[in-house]
Amino acid sequence: MPETTTEPVSETAPERIAVAFARVLRGAGLEVPVGATLTFTRALGCVGLASRSGVYWTGRATMLNRPEDIAVFDRAFAVFWDRREAGADEIELPPEEVVVALDVPGADDPVGPDDEVGVDAPVVTLRWSPTEILRHRDFALYTPDEFVEARRLMSDLRLVGAARPSRRRKRSQARRGAPDLRRTVRRSMRAGGEPVERAFLTTGERTRRLVLLLDVSGSMEPYARAFVRFLHAAVVSRSRVEAFALGTRLTRVTRDLASRDPDAAVHAAARRVTDWSGGTRLGEGVRRFNDEWGIRGLARGAVVVIFSDGWDRGEPEVLAEQMARLQRVAYRIVWVNPLKASPGYAPLARGMAAALPYVDEFVEGHSLAALEQLARVISE
Amino acid sequence: MVPLLPDTVAEVSKGLADHEYLADEGLATSIFLALRLQRPLLLEGEAGVGKTEVAKVLSRWTGGELVRLQCYEGIDASQAVYEWDYSRQLLHLRAVEASHERVDEDELYSERFLVKRPLLRALAHDGAVPPVLLIDEIDRADDEFEAFLLEILSDWSISVPELGVVRADVPPVVVLTSNRTRDVHDALKRRCLYHWIAHPDFERELAIVRLRAPQVPELLARDVAAAAEALRGLELYKPPGVAETIDWAEALSTLGRARLDETAVDATLGTILKYREDQERVRAHGLGDLVRSAVARGA
Numbered sequence: 001m002p003e004t005t006t007e008p009v010s011e012t013a014p015e016r017i018a019v020a021f022a023r024v025l026r027g028a029g030l031e032v033p034v035g036a037t038l039t040f041t042r043a044l045g046c047v048g049l050a051s052r053s054g055v056y057w058t059g060r061a062t063m064l065n066r067p068e069d070i071a072v073f074d075r076a077f078a079v080f081w082d083r084r085e086a087g088a089d090e091i092e093l094p095p096e097e098v099v100v101a102l103d104v105p106g107a108d109d110p111v112g113p114d115d116e117v118g119v120d121a122p123v124v125t126l127r128w129s130p131t132e133i134l135r136h137r138d139f140a141l142y143t144p145d146e147f148v149e150a151r152r153l154m155s156d157l158r159l160v161g162a163a164r165p166s167r168r169r170k171r172s173q174a175r176r177g178a179p180d181l182r183r184t185v186r187r188s189m190r191a192g193g194e195p196v197e198r199a200f201l202t203t204g205e206r207t208r209r210l211v212l213l214l215d216v217s218g219s220m221e222p223y224a225r226a227f228v229r230f231l232h233a234a235v236v237s238r239s240r241v242e243a244f245a246l247g248t249r250l251t252r253v254t255r256d257l258a259s260r261d262p263d264a265a266v267h268a269a270a271r272r273v274t275d276w277s278g279g280t281r282l283g284e285g286v287r288r289f290n291d292e293w294g295i296r297g298l299a300r301g302a303v304v305v306i307f308s309d310g311w312d313r314g315e316p317e318v319l320a321e322q323m324a325r326l327q328r329v330a331y332r333i334v335w336v337n338p339l340k341a342s343p344g345y346a347p348l349a350r351g352m353a354a355a356l357p358y359v360d361e362f363v364e365g366h367s368l369a370a371l372e373q374l375a376r377v378i379s380e
Numbered sequence: 381m382v383p384l385l386p387d388t389v390a391e392v393s394k395g396l397a398d399h400e401y402l403a404d405e406g407l408a409t410s411i412f413l414a415l416r417l418q419r420p421l422l423l424e425g426e427a428g429v430g431k432t433e434v435a436k437v438l439s440r441w442t443g444g445e446l447v448r449l450q451c452y453e454g455i456d457a458s459q460a461v462y463e464w465d466y467s468r469q470l471l472h473l474r475a476v477e478a479s480h481e482r483v484d485e486d487e488l489y490s491e492r493f494l495v496k497r498p499l500l501r502a503l504a505h506d507g508a509v510p511p512v513l514l515i516d517e518i519d520r521a522d523d524e525f526e527a528f529l530l531e532i533l534s535d536w537s538i539s540v541p542e543l544g545v546v547r548a549d550v551p552p553v554v555v556l557t558s559n560r561t562r563d564v565h566d567a568l569k570r571r572c573l574y575h576w577i578a579h580p581d582f583e584r585e586l587a588i589v590r591l592r593a594p595q596v597p598e599l600l601a602r603d604v605a606a607a608a609e610a611l612r613g614l615e616l617y618k619p620p621g622v623a624e625t626i627d628w629a630e631a632l633s634t635l636g637r638a639r640l641d642e643t644a645v646d647a648t649l650g651t652i653l654k655y656r657e658d659q660e661r662v663r664a665h666g667l668g669d670l671v672r673s674a675v676a677r678g679a
Binding site: 035054057058168185189193194195239297298321325 | 412456464562569
């Protein structure tokens with residue numbers, strides 16, 4: 001093992017370096033659990049502090065766990081190391097930002113903290129207030145007060161995904177199907193070794209993954225703020241949901257939306273998405289999704305829901321090609337276009353026209369009632 | 381019981397290279413730390429960059445048995461840990477009954493009737509060297525299984541209700557791979573060291589091709605490595621991995637080529653690009669250009 005014999009670093013113990021670097025990483029926005037810092041300390045003890053690349057790769061192996069974070073890690077490491085080299089004794093620590101995920105089942109959460117309730121419940125559990133008018137009102141026409149009320153209603157939304165047969169087997173009461181030898185042997189003990197009472201297995205069901213892609217470009221602005229609440233309701237109400245924001249770039253917001261507090265969640269997602277109300281290159285966004293997430297597995301056998309008005313500044317051929325790719329792996333594609341509700345609407349936006357042949361369900365989603373309808377479509 | 385404890389990262393690089401695996405510094409550091417700290421190593425990366433190969437070469441190098449657990453949806457304890465040999469149990473019961481003896485439950489659930497699946501085999505080994513446990517494509521298993529795995533990877537022990545707790549004297553060397561079809565749970569990631577295997581650079585890829593396909597003429601290997609590098613810059617749906625590069629070099633050399641040329645590339649494009657759209661894109665880009673720039677880069 002290389003001993004720490006080189007001059008400039010010899011007096012700095014691995015613990016101090018590890019703790020200081022962990023703070024730099026946290027300041028740069030990475031999640032670094034305390035355990036990782038401890039591992040980094042021990043690892044530095046094995047690798048030594050002599051070489052820059054040795055410390056770099058040790059940090060990579062212990063403090064990082066997603067390829068998306070590599071760029072941030074590299075920048076943070078460069079800053080950290082160079083300052084240390086420059087002899088800055090005390091590294092200036094950037095203010096640490098503490099994000100507390102709220103997980104308090106409150107009054108606005110009638111089902112309680114148990115996700116499983118939502119999964120097993122019958123198709124859709126919707127609890128709407130008696131304000132029927134609000135349900136059919138177009139989101140774009142909402143007053144701020146109405147929006148507050150709608151947000152409350154939306155957080156009551158519970159989504160159930162379409163089911164598919166699971167490969168996991170479970171005990172069956174029926175007297176047919178695959179034999180459950182484990183239980184059969186147990187029972188035959190009672191009969192002196194004779195397998196009189198036989199037991200069986202059956203296959204269960206599991207919900208398909210639900211992937212939500214929200215167009216956050218300028219033209220979608222009046223609806224995006226309502227839809228992001230819908231995304232939040234979906235992410236917290238059941239497992240196997242993934243949410244992405246599509247603008248000039250693709251941003252995964254699943255983790256940001258996972259907080260039970262709707263305001264905190266939407267706030268976190270908004271901070272993550274840096275291109276709100278920018279331009280759209282839908283085709284490019286769907287391509288990024290296909291390349292980085294969808295084709296490798298996320299969209300396979302999933303119900304994919306795209307919330308967009310279909311305005312695309314890119315080439316429509318690109319969108320058509322990417323929708324074709326997506327359609328080949330997804331179970332169903334649902335396109336939610338709030339403009340569809342306008343009288344006399346025809347899908348003339350070039351992007352919409354290009355995408356439509358690959359869409360299984362084309363729905364409105366412009367009002368609470370329409371979202372209720374969407375929840376039903378998703379569960380089919 | 382001698383677990384392998386290398387002293388330096390360089391020792392790891394050399395040990396792997398001696399067994400035909402060329403790791404860059406990052407991967408070698410991760411493997412070094414996994415061995416020294418006795419922690420599982422989680423490897424992610426594009427398909428075909430050699431994730432699974434890491435476990436195989438570790439097994440060749442350390443001399444530990446390779447125990448492989450291929451994950452799939454619905455995998456559970458009976459396929460991953462242990463199962464009782466039910467048909468033998470039933471036969472045994474019948475035999476006992478026929479000789480009018482009493483059925484002894486303890487005997488029925490003894491090691492004699494135990495079928496060890498990969499996780500139990502990896503923990504219950506009694507050889508001199510700990511085995512290398514490869515948990516392949518963990519992202520295909522479901523969350524429940526992951527939680528279960530976490531317990532084993534933290535305590536290095538499994539409890540079999542009928543037999544008691546099985547604990548590894550020396551923990552196995554554990555390599556997990558994931559294709560990122562979903563996120564591996566944070567708790568499991570916290571337990572593991574992590575390395576993202578990127579595509580190799582030109583020099584390393586050339587060295588890998590030379591090592592893995594020694595029958596390929598050097599100039600051809602240079603051309604192929606350069607062309608693979610160029611193809612990765614073309615925004616393809618599935619950029620070629622090292623595995624494809626090796627296949628391609630072997631295919632071209634089987635066809636008797638000593639250098640890359642347009643006709644041969646046209647005929648063998650399917651060994652390196654597996655999507656019709658990708659092949660079209662490369663043809664539209666110009667096979668001649670690809671060959672010329674590869675030959676110039678390789679020279």
